[in-house]
Amino acid sequence: MHDYSDETDDFFVNVNLNTEMKLPSNRDTVLHYFEQMKKAFPDLGHFYTRESGDLVLEGDKDSGSYRWLAIESKRLCAGAINPSSLDHAYELYELMLEIASHLLTISVLDCEALDVTYGFDFDYCGNHDEIVAEALGLGPGLESLLEVGNTARVINYEPSLTLALDPTCRL
Numbered sequence: 071m072h073d074y075s076d077e078t079d080d081f082f083v084n085v086n087l088n089t090e091m092k093l094p095s096n097r098d099t100v101l102h103y104f105e106q107m108k109k110a111f112p113d114l115g116h117f118y119t120r121e122s123g124d125l126v127l128e129g130d131k132d133s134g135s136y137r138w139l140a141i142e143s144k145r146l147c148a149g150a151i152n153p154s155s156l157d158h159a160y161e162l163y164e165l166m167l168e169i170a171s172h173l174l175t176i177s178v179l180d181c182e183a184l185d186v187t188y189g190f191d192f193d194y195c196g197n198h199d200e201i202v203a204e205a206l207g208l209g210p211g212l213e214s215l216l217e218v219g220n221t222a223r224v225i226n227y228e229p230s231l232t233l234a235l236d237p238t239c240r241l
Contacts, residue, residue, distance in 0.1 A: 087147075103169065103174055136152075137162050146166065200223060
């Protein structure tokens with residue numbers, strides 16, 4: 071399945087292009103964009119609108135390995151769940167970014183940030199957040215919070231790290 075199948079239950083790579091201006095939402099533009107993506111990736115077959123108004127095109131979730139795309143108000147998103155290889159995932163992102171410039175009229179001036187997330191899911195019967203906090207630690211400034219009474223528990227722990235790759239912090 072994917073490179074990490076022996077170590078994880080699921081692995082994913084997501085890309086989000088955050089824009090300064092709202093993305094187009096008119097019917098013809100959106101449908102043409104998704105049709106072009108479906109032409110390149112025929113497994114993208116399920117199109118729907120979320121309650122928030124976000125538009126989504128995704129593959130078959132039941133297959134265990136699938137891709138998805140979304141157009142949000144100010145963000146263009148894509149993901150690959152359990153890709154057979156990282157190249158398999160990157161193909162989607164390359165085309166997404168290539169055609170978005172002319173089909174969704176996204177300019178370099180409009181790009182606020184490009185986020186890439188590599189994620190791993192592990193099956194565990196119990197409090198997932200608590201086990202992650204135990205494995206990674208809370209840091210000295212927060213550990214004393216768990217000593218507040220006998221009922222203090224970690225109920226949300228999602229560590230995140232953002233790196234700047236240039237001195238201006240734009241990359």
